[in-house]
Amino acid sequence: MPPLVSPLTSPRLGLATRLDLVEDGGDGTVVPVDYKKGHPNRDGRAWPSDRMQSLVQALLLREEGYAVEWAEIWYAETRQRVHIAVDDAAMQEITDTVARAWRVASDPVAPPPLRDSPKCARCSLVGICLPDELEALKTPPRQRRPLKRLMAPVLEGRPVYVTLQGATVGVRSDRLEVRSSGELQASYRLIDVSQVCVFGNVTVSAQGVRALLSRDIPVLWFSYGGWFSGMAEGLPGKNxxxxxxxxxxxxxxxxxxxxxxxxxxxxxxxxxxxxxxxxxxxxxxxxxxxxxxxxxxxxxxxxxxxxxxxxxxxxxxxxxxxxxxxxxxxxxxxxxxxxxxxxxxxxxxxxxxxxxxxxxxxxxxxxxxxxxxxxxxxxxxxxxxxxxxxxxxxxxxxxxxxxxxxxxxxxxxxxxxxxxxxxxxxxxxxxxxxxxxxxxxxxxxxxxxxxxxxxxxxxxxxxxxxxxxxxxxxxxxxxxxxxxxxxx
Ligand code: SF4
Structure with missing residues (x-):
């Protein structure tokens, strides 16, 4: 058998997976074991997305020539190992699911957000996807129910405005620093900064621009009188x-x-x-x-x-x-x-x-x-x-x-x-x-x-x-x- 390298990839299937642990299953078989912080579902089984992940691991291990007959997930919260059967039906299921996922991903029209789904409340994309808001806008105003609290009612980070003429803006040790004649005038943690707006005769160092853009913090230039002359931002939006x-x-x-x-x-x-x-x-x-x-x-x-x-x-x-x-x-x-x-x-x-x-x-x-x-x-x-x-x-x-x-x-x-x-x-x-x-x-x-x-x-x-x-x-x-x- 070839030595195992994680992550395992398969250009043919368009898949990659990381392996937490691979155990010897006896009789020449191996068992991928995945670690999860949470707990299994109410029936003591793996959550569907967790099971799919284990099946992908099994699929890629089989592609590498290993025999896999089952996989396991360790749920740390309940200190439980959950068994996942890896039979022909399961392999067919994951192959079909991956093919379907690739079809969705290559469709130029993204699928619409889910309707009234409990998954959305736990999804990190909910503030971007806005499924409840879009559904509400499709409903006549009189029939609309007030929505649940917004996950992120306030956006993190604030703009920094530099109006001090002759000032220099740079980044040092994850902090934005504004200096004048070499003296530090102001300093902000980069995680608190959403944009840097400079007015008139203010210099932003090349290293500062690079550090800001790498963190998706745009730099915006204004004339002394406040005319918006341009901006620099990282790579264009992926959408x-x-x-x-x-x-x-x-x-x-x-x-x-x-x-x-x-x-x-x-x-x-x-x-x-x-x-x-x-x-x-x-x-x-x-x-x-x-x-x-x-x-x-x-x-x-x-x-x-x-x-x-x-x-x-x-x-x-x-x-x-x-x-x-x-x-x-x-x-x-x-x-x-x-x-x-x-x-x-x-x-x-x-x-x-x-x-x-x-x-x-x-x-x-x-x-x-x-x-x-x-x-x-x-x-x-x-x-x-x-x-x-x-x-x-x-x-x-x-x-x-x-x-x-x-x-x-x-x-x-x-x-x-x-x-x-x-x-x-x-x-x-x-x-x-x-x-x-x-x-x-x-x-x-x-x-x-x-x-x-x-x-x-x-x-x-x-x-x-x-x-x-x-x-x-x-x-x-x-x-x-x-x-x-x-x-x-
Ligand atoms: S919020 Fe998440 S789970 Fe809900 S529709 Fe959007 S992407 Fe899907």
Missing amino acids: VDLRIAQFRASEEQQLEIARRMISGKIRNSRTMLRRNARAELGRVGDQLKELAIQARQADSPQQLLGIEGTAARLYFASFPAMVGKGSRVDVSDFQGNGRTRRPPKDPLNALLSFCYTLLVKDLTVTLSGIGFDPYYGMFHRPRFGRPALALDLAEEFRPLIAESVVLQVLNNGEVGPRDFRSRAGGCMLEASGRKAVLRAYERRLDQEITHPQFGYKASYRRVMDIQARVLGAVVLGELDEYTAMVTR
Whole structure:
């Protein structure tokens, strides 16, 4: 017999297995023994997946020329050995199962998530696969039951923002270090870092970039004024099927998704005004309600664009009414300017632009991490360097996150006139203002809300991730329609 090498592999069957122990079974036979931490099932038998693993071990040992007549599993919790018969029927069963598994794996369309399965609660993929959430979205809202608690209501890791000009960012002993003139300014454990965002004249060492990318931590570069200029991330997302489905989405499907996103955005804008405007909303509320309905029925992307533009003009005309007496910043210029972008012309526009940049940055990272191409949009047309899909998904979150942060920093007096600088007809945030906004923005993302569709608590950071996965389920055909994140 050849000496045993673990892992055992069989290119013919497309299988590999590790062996914990192989015992002499007598009469020239061997017995693979697998160690498990847990316990057998209620009947004292091996769990189906454990049994399959033992059968794969037996199959590969037989391929190597060993005689195997049974296998065993040692369950440490109950200190029990469980016998697994290795006869012709069992070998046929595992061969058929492996062939079926390969057929599923090579099918370009992944099987849909399980329905109401007890397996999901114990599955490590449940927060990615979202089987209960997708099932809930297929059920009419009135018949939906609140879902169980979300396994990971809050995402681990936080972004690190480096705004100190001249600073250097590097990695040493599994810690991210920020230095200025050689002096250590800040240090973070890498396991606590989800992204590194650098503004202006900040250097990230080559070794630091490599260490960050190897841990799937993207590095994002912004201009000093807060313009999102680019990002570096590890290898592209492995979910190539999702990208194929994204590119193949028909024009009708793209328009339908865009209709729902824009309608959701208009409804969230209306809710925002209803909650925060000091004066009576009057006709604006009714007009926005009507525009949200029209958005759902738009015949073409151009018509949808027109509806979105009208709603935005109405909404921003009323926006200053939400700025309270606590604000130290004069927002009266915004009344005359309206929404201005490049450059923003007044402090309120500067705040809005910066918060939208942060939102699009996070959605770019989220979509890319899931496997989407963030540059290929449904509503925003692809254009060189524009993360169109992130801009699409940002629509429904603008009022909920970006504009909410703007109102918070103004109404709580977290920014004042000195936090802005006017130059060449534009207005930009000073470093102190950016820091205040970044703090408020991160606070908002950490805020837990009751999810309007699923009834459980989740942070906004997590809600954005869920929403991107729902979009993925729609383009993959697991869901018939996209449901925007709309608060009541
Ligand atoms: S969570 Fe998804 S992958 Fe895990 S068992 Fe359920 S359906 Fe399967």
